[in-house]
Amino acid sequence: MARLLIIDDEPNLLYSLQKTLQSEELEIITAETGCAGIDLVKEFQPDAVILDVRLPDMSGLDVFNEIRGIDTKLPVIIFTAHSTTETAIEATKRGAYEYLLKPVQFDQLQDIINRAIKISRMSHFPTTFGEVDYDSTTDTIIGRSPAMQKVYKAIGRAAPQDVAVLIQGESGTGKEMVAKAIYHHSQRKDGPFMAINCASIPDSLLESELFGHERGAYTGADRQRIGKYEQVDGGTLFLDEIGDMSPSTQAKVLRLLQDGSFERVGSNETIRADVRIISATNRDLDEMVESGEFRQDLYYRLNVFSIELPPLRKRIEDIPALVEHFIKTAGNHVVNSVRGISDDALAALIQHDWPGNVRELQSVIKHCLIQTVGELITRESLPSSCLNNLVNEAEKANSELTSKSLSEIHQHVEELLSSGEEDLHRKVHAGIDRILLPSVLNYVDGSQVQAAQILGIARSTLRSRIEDLGISIEKRIRTEEE
Numbered sequence: 001m002a003r004l005l006i007i008d009d010e011p012n013l014l015y016s017l018q019k020t021l022q023s024e025e026l027e028i029i030t031a032e033t034g035c036a037g038i039d040l041v042k043e044f045q046p047d048a049v050i051l052d053v054r055l056p057d058m059s060g061l062d063v064f065n066e067i068r069g070i071d072t073k074l075p076v077i078i079f080t081a082h083s084t085t086e087t088a089i090e091a092t093k094r095g096a097y098e099y100l101l102k103p104v105q106f107d108q109l110q111d112i113i114n115r116a117i118k119i120s121r122m123s124h125f126p127t128t129f130g131e132v133d134y135d136s137t138t139d140t141i142i143g144r145s146p147a148m149q150k151v152y153k154a155i156g157r158a159a160p161q162d163v164a165v166l167i168q169g170e171s172g173t174g175k176e177m178v179a180k181a182i183y184h185h186s187q188r189k190d191g192p193f194m195a196i197n198c199a200s201i202p203d204s205l206l207e208s209e210l211f212g213h214e215r216g217a218y219t220g221a222d223r224q225r226i227g228k229y230e231q232v233d234g235g236t237l238f239l240d241e242i243g244d245m246s247p248s249t250q251a252k253v254l255r256l257l258q259d260g261s262f263e264r265v266g267s268n269e270t271i272r273a274d275v276r277i278i279s280a281t282n283r284d285l286d287e288m289v290e291s292g293e294f295r296q297d298l299y300y301r302l303n304v305f306s307i308e309l310p311p312l313r314k315r316i317e318d319i320p321a322l323v324e325h326f327i328k329t330a331g332n333h334v335v336n337s338v339r340g341i342s343d344d345a346l347a348a349l350i351q352h353d354w355p356g357n358v359r360e361l362q363s364v365i366k367h368c369l370i371q372t373v374g375e376l377i378t379r380e381s382l383p384s385s386c387l388n389n390l391v392n393e394a395e396k397a398n399s400e401l402t403s404k405s406l407s408e409i410h411q412h413v414e415e416l417l418s419s420g421e422e423d424l425h426r427k428v429h430a431g432i433d434r435i436l437l438p439s440v441l442n443y444v445d446g447s448q449v450q451a452a453q454i455l456g457i458a459r460s461t462l463r464s465r466i467e468d469l470g471i472s473i474e475k476r477i478r479t480e481e482e
């Protein structure tokens with residue numbers, strides 16, 4: 001369960017925030033003074049803090065500085081009134097996560113809290129690979145397939161070098177986990193970490209989110225805003241879904257990567273920041289560069305080091321370990337008695353093609369934990385989406401049976417080859433057509449129109465094959481009784 005500390009001297013506000021925000025996933029702790037808040041940061045180690053800039057015993061900025069001294073990575077959301085926005089802006093320049101004007105809108109607050117908690121967890125809890133330690137708070141990348149071993153080596157090589165890294169792979173393959181692992185194994189691991197999902201923010205707001213804006217820069221910009229790039233100075237910025245950036249944002253990000261400088265939207269002042277960029281995308285950037293949708297120069301800058309995450313269907317040997325891992329970890333959220341999976345259920349999971357990759361497998365296991373009554377996940381508790389492939393497998397088996405019956409043809413080809421015959425294509429095809437064409441024609445009572453349709457060839461082709469092979473057609477005339 002995540003923890004949120006709210007430091008505000010208005011008891012009514014504390015009460016209503018506690019009532020509305022408290023949930024099964026979020027515990028709320030409150031303090032009415034700066035000193036009490038600082039003590040709670042030490043004692044409870046919250047995942048995020050909401051801090052009012054005006055407190056009875058200390059200035060908000062001093063409280064913020066103290067909190068930073070305890071935990072540099074703890075996201076602090078500042079509450080401010082119009083009269084104290086300067087202090088809030090100053091705190092954001094020093095790395096506060098966000099500031100919000102009172103009275104706050106609940107939806108906006110909820111969204112910011114969720115994002116802050118996510119960032120807090122990403123920057124506090126390391127990601128490792130190899131052995132899993134279920135007693136610790138580390139997040140482990142599971143998989144020992146050769147494809148994943150390559151990924152681990154790449155993380156090991158990329159992390160200590162202070163260069164841009166581009167992570168590519170289909171959705172749900174673990175790109176965010178890899179980004180986190182690179183950060184935690186880098187020289188900047190004690191510095192700030194921020195993440196922006198370029199696809200989830202409307203393009204008009206993305207530039208402002210990244211670079212900030214001046215008051216009046218555009219309609220609705222009623223106050224200055226500090227961008228994430230400025231806030232994360234000295235740290236690491238994870239740009240997710242980079243393929244979704246507009247050409248104008250691409251141009252600005254290119255400049256950042258070239259000389260580390262940028263301007264807030266609506267300002268001429270050039271700001272410099274020292275930020276390592278890790279980016280990720282599930283889109284084919286090579287193709288986007290070719291079609292002109294993505295700048296080639298930016299692609300080169302982002303792609304100093306590249307890591308490709310393989311789709312799950314190409315590393316099916318990792319499925320048993322992932323299933324075991326998700327049974328153990330998803331069990332923290334779902335009450336169940338499941339200890340393992342039956343062989344036929346596991347076989348079905350291995351045969352599925354996993355378009356949603358590891359994320360899909362994770363939610364399938366969660367589904368199974370709810371559906372399963374006993375200790376083993378069985379085939380009956382799998383969602384139908386995982387069983388579709390079994391039908392396809394059965395079809396494949398049927399076509400394999402047919403090919404077995406055609407093994408005589410194979411033998412015939414071998415004989416023709418060893419006896420030095422020529423014109424093999426015509427001869428072998430004639431053999432097949434002598435079986436195929438009469439069967440189909442017989443099936444449709446001699447109708448060449450229907451036979452051509454079933455065979456998937458032109459009527460004229462069918463006619464000339466019939467003539468070439470001298471096939472006689474028995475045309476049956478249907479009687480009324482039939």
Ligand SMILES: Nc1ncnc2c1ncn2[C@@H]1O[C@H](COP(=O)(O)OP(=O)(O)OP(=O)(O)O)[C@@H](O)[C@H]1O
Pocket residue numbers: 140141142143169170171172173174175176177178240281282358359362
């Ligand atoms: N190898 C792995 N071991 C354990 N868990 C994994 C692994 N790969 C992915 N996951 C889990 O699957 C989910 C999706 O992973 P993640 O968000 O890193 O994928 P992604 O590639 O960034 O997806 P998207 O492109 O949709 O953003 C997460 O819950 C993550 O913990």
